[in-house]
Amino acid sequence: MTYPGGRDHPRRDAAPGVRPFLRTKPAPGQSEAGDTNSTLRPFVITSGRVDGPDPDINMETQVSVHPGAAPTRLPPEKRAIVTLCVEPLSVAEISARLHLHLGVTRILVGDLRADGHLEVHVLGDDFPDPETIMRVIRGLRAIS
């Protein structure tokens, strides 16, 4: 697929950002406080939802594709997440690799989980047990 004068367009980031037509300047009178580079408020992708990310979904939480997920069309950001999570990945890593804000990523992952696309590997909030910590200690000691 080619666009007229496509070559002249600056190369867009491969990461799914915001759909181009949504890239608008903030309306006059709207606060521009501290936001110079991003042209779009990130929570447009989440339909404006900023609250209530699933408390199960933390930054280090591992996420992977649900084995039984039915193939459906997804918006670009969600599709990118599903594509990335072929191998288990942490929420923070998804956020960094796709240049999506962490809060947005958490909401999208929560949606994908609710729709059966992703499996979120939930762990209890308990403090890790001594055996786990000993394993981390042994693993770190092995690093030179």
Next chain:
Amino acid sequence: MDYEPFPRQLTPDQRVVGTARVPDEQRRTTPPVPVKIIVAGGFGVGKTTTVGAISEISPLTTEAEMTMESIGVDDPGPATSKTTTTIAMDFGCVTIDKTLKLYLFGTPGQSRFAFMWDDLIRGALGALVVVDTNRIDDCYPAVDYFERAGLPFVVGVNTFDGQLGYNLDEVRWALAVREDVPVLSFDARFRGSVRDALLVVLDQALHKSIKLNSH
């Protein structure tokens, strides 16, 4: 991951996610259990360097943009009741083995970011508070927070260029931390030094874990 312009006959060991084909054996991977350590401190104290020294991936940065009720010193006045902050958070990881992965999160230590620490410390093993002796008060909020939250933490004085501005006793005095909180010096640029500092954090975590499990 291959993309094909035209649909092809799918074999049973393949399925379609969007337009991407996912080989069957890859999705059977069991994810590792994540454990995390927080690296906190003011701007420019060497958090990213610390994470980068030990991480097997170069530190990734994620942005968290949050809308929060403004309180206290950040209050911009009666006209606005909410303010938006963007925070950059660095993180790295160390694969311990196939089933265990250590994550390190570098987070700004100022009190105005404390609203996200509740999330951050959930399930955390402990924290390394990185201190620059020239700006020692930058770390007070982090120390206060971890103390109150009961999270095991260690104060690590980053020795820029091998120089220690004050001795560790003076730092301990200035921070007024409990006797059992280790205060140590380390060099954020060197893997071995960061590893040793993290081992002290883990030692604290182990103490807490044993205490919790004995009850």
